[in-house]
Amino acid sequence: MNVNKIYTAGLLALTLTLSGCHDSLLNPTPESVLTSANYYQTAKDMDLAVLGVYNRLQSRKPSDYLLMEVPADNLYMSANTSVAGAPELDLLAVNADNPIVADFWEVTYNGIFRANSVLANIDKPMDYAGTQKDQFIGEAKFMRALFYFDLVRLFGGVPNVTSLISIEDASKLPRASEEEIYSLIVEDLKDAISKLPGQNAMARGRASKGAATALLGKVYVYRKDWNNAKTYLDQTATFNYSLVPSFASLWKLESEDNAEIILAMKYIDGTNGHSLSTAFIPNAGAIDIVNRGSEIALPSWSLMKNYKAGDTRYASTVTEFWVPPTKPTDTPMWYPYISKYAVKHTFGSSGLDLPVLRYADVLLLKAETLYELGQPEAALAELNKVRARAFGNATQNYTRADIPNREAFVDKLLLERQLEFAYENERWFDLVRTGRLTTVLTKEERLFNYATKSPVTVQLTPQAYMKSFPVPQRQIDQSAPGVLTQNDGY
Numbered sequence: 413m414n415v416n417k418i419y420t421a422g423l424l425a426l427t428l429t430l431s432g433c434h435d436s437l438l439n440p441t442p443e444s445v446l447t448s449a450n451y452y453q454t455a456k457d458m459d460l461a462v463l464g465v466y467n468r469l470q471s472r473k474p475s476d477y478l479l480m481e482v483p484a485d486n487l488y489m490s491a492n493t494s495v496a497g498a499p500e501l502d503l504l505a506v507n508a509d510n511p512i513v514a515d516f517w518e519v520t521y522n523g524i525f526r527a528n529s530v531l532a533n534i535d536k537p538m539d540y541a542g543t544q545k546d547q548f549i550g551e552a553k554f555m556r557a558l559f560y561f562d563l564v565r566l567f568g569g570v571p572n573v574t575s576l577i578s579i580e581d582a583s584k585l586p587r588a589s590e591e592e593i594y595s596l597i598v599e600d601l602k603d604a605i606s607k608l609p610g611q612n613a614m615a616r617g618r619a620s621k622g623a624a625t626a627l628l629g630k631v632y633v634y635r636k637d638w639n640n641a642k643t644y645l646d647q648t649a650t651f652n653y654s655l656v657p658s659f660a661s662l663w664k665l666e667s668e669d670n671a672e673i674i675l676a677m678k679y680i681d682g683t684n685g686h687s688l689s690t691a692f693i694p695n696a697g698a699i700d701i702v703n704r705g706s707e708i709a710l711p712s713w714s715l716m717k718n719y720k721a722g723d724t725r726y727a728s729t730v731t732e733f734w735v736p737p738t739k740p741t742d743t744p745m746w747y748p749y750i751s752k753y754a755v756k757h758t759f760g761s762s763g764l765d766l767p768v769l770r771y772a773d774v775l776l777l778k779a780e781t782l783y784e785l786g787q788p789e790a791a792l793a794e795l796n797k798v799r800a801r802a803f804g805n806a807t808q809n810y811t812r813a814d815i816p817n818r819e820a821f822v823d824k825l826l827l828e829r830q831l832e833f834a835y836e837n838e839r840w841f842d843l844v845r846t847g848r849l850t851t852v853l854t855k856e857e858r859l860f861n862y863a864t865k866s867p868v869t870v871q872l873t874p875q876a877y878m879k880s881f882p883v884p885q886r887q888i889d890q891s892a893p894g895v896l897t898q899n900d901g902y
Contacts, residue, residue: 452533455540461530462548465555466617468523470677473766474686477709478512479566479881480837485714487750487835488858488870492695493708504853504872507882508902514884516566520559524573527556532576543609550607554619554627557600558768561631564593565841568880568899572596583892587883594635601628611651616669617678617765622651626674626769633777634845638784645778648674653771655801660728665755665764674769685761692750692835694733701754711750713857713867715834718827725802728752729834746865752835767836772798776829783821788812795825798832822846844879877901 451457481487482501489495489502497512506513530552534545556574563570572588574596604624611620629644654671661667668676679686693705711730719726731751755764779794789812796809815821829842843849859868882902 452529452536455537455544458530458534458537458540458548459544461526461533462551465523465526465530465552466677468519468526469555469558469768470679472516472519472523473677473768474688474691475512476516476837477688477691477835479516480840481835482709483853483878484839484843485712485853485856485858486830486839487709487715488712488856490707490710493706495708498708504874504878508885508888508898510882510884513881514886517563517884517887520563521573523559524556525576527552527559528574528576531556531574543607546607547609547614550604550621550624551619553600554604554608554624557597557604557624557631558627560593560597560600561627564590564597565634565844566881567883569593571896583890584895585891586895587897594631597631598628601631617676619675620651622648622653623675623769625651626653626774629774630769630777633781636784638781641777641781642785645774645781648771648774653774655771655775655797657801659725659802662767662770663728663752663755663764668765672771673765673767674771674774676765676767678765679763681763682758682761685758685763686766687760687762688766689753689755689757689762689764690760691753693754694747694749698731698733698749698751698754701756702759704759705749706760707749709750710858711748715830716748717857718831720808722804722808723802723831724804725831725834729831750835772801772832773838776825776832780825783815783818783825788815788821791821795828798828802831822848849879850874850876875901 452461477487478495478498478501482489482498483504483506489498495512497506497510500506500510501512530548534549534552537545560570569587569589570593571582571585572592573582573585577585601624604619605621605628608614608619608621608624611622614620625644626648629641629648632638632641632644635641652671653674656662656667656670656672661670662672687706690702691706691708692710693702693707695705695707697703697705716726716730719729729750729752730748731754733747733749734745753762753764753766755762757763775794775797779791781791782788782794783791792810792812792815796806799809800806802808810824815824826842826846826848830839833839843852853872853874855872856870857867858870877900880899883896883898888896888898
């Protein structure tokens with residue numbers, strides 16, 4: 413059985429391939445095919461093993477939008493490119509055999525296996541320098557928490573695997589409850605906070621104390637534990653993160669390492685690049701970006717119409733491309749495309765870093781938290797920090813009159829999060845956790861008459877059970893009969 417196709421990802425006794433990384437996660441290369449008997453012997457071995465944990469997220473993240481954006485209302489699948497399983501996600505018609513859902517589960521659990529392997533072998537090397545051992549423990553626990561956070565938000569309760577167990581034992585492992593998984597996440601992040609150094613002591617692309625603190629604050633927001641959320645979001649502000657003055661600079665190669673990025677996955681153009689910069693480019697390419705694109709998905713009018721004039725985020729999120737006429741009697745055709753990741757790159761191998769956590773998210777989560785704690789003025793102050801950056805001044809800031817009640821505040825908060833984090837994989841989660849899934853996603857304006865810019869509304873039928881995706885059928889088939897249960901509705 414392939415170790416990548418079971419949620420424990422295998423045994424210590426099995427041969428595993430570790431992806432080591434060099435140059436601060438920028439250039440991962442396979443080191444060797446190794447076994448537990450001859451590896452994990454030195455601090456360098458452990459460092460490479462830890463970097464191998466990051467590699468699982470690094471490889472998965474460029475396609476996360478297929479699960480975290482496509483089912484929501486920011487984009488829709490193009491008719492020009494076929495991605496198996498994506499049309500069903502786009503129409504909220506996913507089933508347990510969906511290959512995108514299955515691949516996500518397997519890659520994420522493989523990341524958990526790698527983190528567990530680090531923790532299981534952490535005591536073997538005897539040549540750690542200073543606090544290096546604690547750092548590796550903190551990184552492994554941070555990444556395990558992040559992987560489980562993704563899983564529990566997408567699937568609900570999932571198998572709780574924190575050690576290296578046999579395939580036979582794995583087949584008998586049932587799903588833990590959501591509460592149990594969240595408890596594990598919180599425990600891992602608290603330990604990571606206690607062991608990780610600050611950002612200045614860590615290479616870019618590796619988790620720091622600030623990243624663990626920010627993620628724990630976000631986890632508590634999802635748990636609606638507002639007091640704890642405030643505690644850790646407040647603490648995040650002590651790590652010298654800040655909004656960069658220009659939203660556009662977040663998406664440029666020359667300024668991707670900046671004060672707003674709490675954690676990002678690192679890439680190198682052409683050698684260790686990602687496909688996301690190519691994914692949304694028109695088939696014919698884009699001038700000074702790439703000579704051809706994949707055009708997998710296109711921006712929806714449901715999103716585009718929400719940007720007000722003067723919002724600088726629009727130009728860094730969507731480009732209004734015009735296709736020239738092929739005959740003198742034709743008119744140019746309006747053809748917008750998603751351009752948030754559109755930097756000059758090698759086809760399918762972009763070097764643009766992909767943010768995992770940035771400080772704007774912390775500010776908006778803090779605004780939400782403060783409002784829930786009965787502090788609307790303080791909540792507005794945090795919300796308006798992000799909005800003022802978008803417009804370059806305070807002229808479009810929200811006032812108390814804009815949020816007369818909680819419903820109105822959530823409306824403004826979700827709008828701001830949609831505009832700020834479009835195509836950063838937050839929209840689906842935001843709609844689910846605020847209970848807006850079945851009301852917002854009843855329709856989507858997604859298709860255009862490109863000559864007149866008129867959208868076509870597509871009717872959808874979201875159901876409450878869709879807040880969780882189906883457990884992959886191939887995982888159920890590999891488990892003992894009746895052990896791994898399916899989510900309701902599937």
